[in-house]
Amino acid sequence: MQKQEYKAYAEKKSPNSPLWLNMLKAFLIGGLICVLGEGVRHFYTNWGLSLEEVAAATSITMVFLGVLLTGIGIYDNIAKHAGAGTLVPITGFANSVASPAIEYKSEGYVLGVGAKMFIIAGPVIVYGTVASVIAGLIYYFIH
């Protein structure tokens, strides 16, 4: 079979990715992670932290949970079903740091763990920071 023919064949045979089901699963799991985050927020608010402290403490707690669930192997199992539902929340950001950190341990702690943990988080921090500087400049001049 020629390469082209095979490609057409494979496309015909592979099941259509069930977009609606994927969307439903992303909605439910992503929504639930946010509900958990809201619970954490209420907990810190009731504890008497200021608005900014609540925001930081909630991020840190969600990141901790994301890393922990990644370490014990649960997060990636949920992610198989949830798709963007586990990618988009900040727990997914934590997963994107912890997962390569653990995986590349065999390549050492400097160029393995230390470098590879930024393989996805790096671009996020780079473009996030640049965007914030551009936004800051705009705000400086219109403010």
Next chain:
Amino acid sequence: MTYLWAFIVGGILCVIGQILIDKTKLTPARILVVYVVAGVFLTLVGAYEPLVKLAGAGATVPLTGFGYSLAKGVMKAVEEHGLLGVLTGGLTATAGGIAAAVVFSLIAALIFKSKEKS
């Protein structure tokens, strides 16, 4: 009531990501970058704050919320420190989350072993 809105808004933000994954060839890294940058500029034009007021963690936990923190931090720093704040505001506001991800991940790498991929 905020719990319901957190669920709905957070869920919808994830559904948008799912559509991007299924309908475009955007990799997870690119989607996260798009979310953060979108969050920054939506906050700058004042479109994200109402969402945070309505949905709380439903708007702050998705990665657009990371952009929201960056933008809010830089705007506050500009008000307080002027031009210097342009460079210090964003990362200052998000330092907790970034440091937590780095420190906890290093500890996780020390403790946990990589699972063999079957």
